[in-house]
Amino acid sequence: xxxxxxxxxxxxxxxxxxxxNAAFYRIRPQSTGVLVNQTVTLYCAFNGLxxxxxxxxxxxxxxxxxxxxxxxxxxxxxxxFSRHSIVGSSRRGEYNLRIRDVQPGDEGNYRCxxxxxxxxxxxxxxxxxxxxx
Numbered sequence: 001x002x003x004x005x006x007x008x009x010x011x012x013x014x015x016x017x018x019x020x021n022a023a024f025y026r027i028r029p030q031s032t033g034v035l036v037n038q039t040v041t042l043y044c045a046f047n048g049l050x051x052x053x054x055x056x057x058x059x060x061x062x063x064x065x066x067x068x069x070x071x072x073x074x075x076x077x078x079x080x081f082s083r084h085s086i087v088g089s090s091r092r093g094e095y096n097l098r099i100r101d102v103q104p105g106d107e108g109n110y111r112c113x114x115x116x117x118x119x120x121x122x123x124x125x126x127x128x129x130x131x132x133x
Contacts, residue, residue: 023046023053023114024046024047026045026047027043028112029042029097029110029111029123031126034125034127036102036104036127041098042096042097044096044112046117049093054114054115056113057084057111058071058113059108059109061107061109071084072084072086075090084098102125102127110122111123
């Protein structure tokens, strides 16, 4: 009868394995504002990433364009985003997006996501211009 208890315990542990090994946000991107010509970093980090999972950054501005732009995958930034870079330690699951010399056209929604994490949220970047009186 003792083996039945051990079997139940083992089955319970096996049922939890997919949950324990699933990727999840440690730091979710947060909406922020930045002055024109400054540098901004949007933070994003995951726990539980497997080597096969790819972290992606996307951008779109719902007020000007309905197109979704793919900024980066696996820490590599697409060539058309020359002022953007991925900073942080991929070993620690950090995939922070840094944008240098921010311009008004950079305003919009940014998403850091992994295919296996369904609850990806957007962070709104607001660009504030400097007015000279």
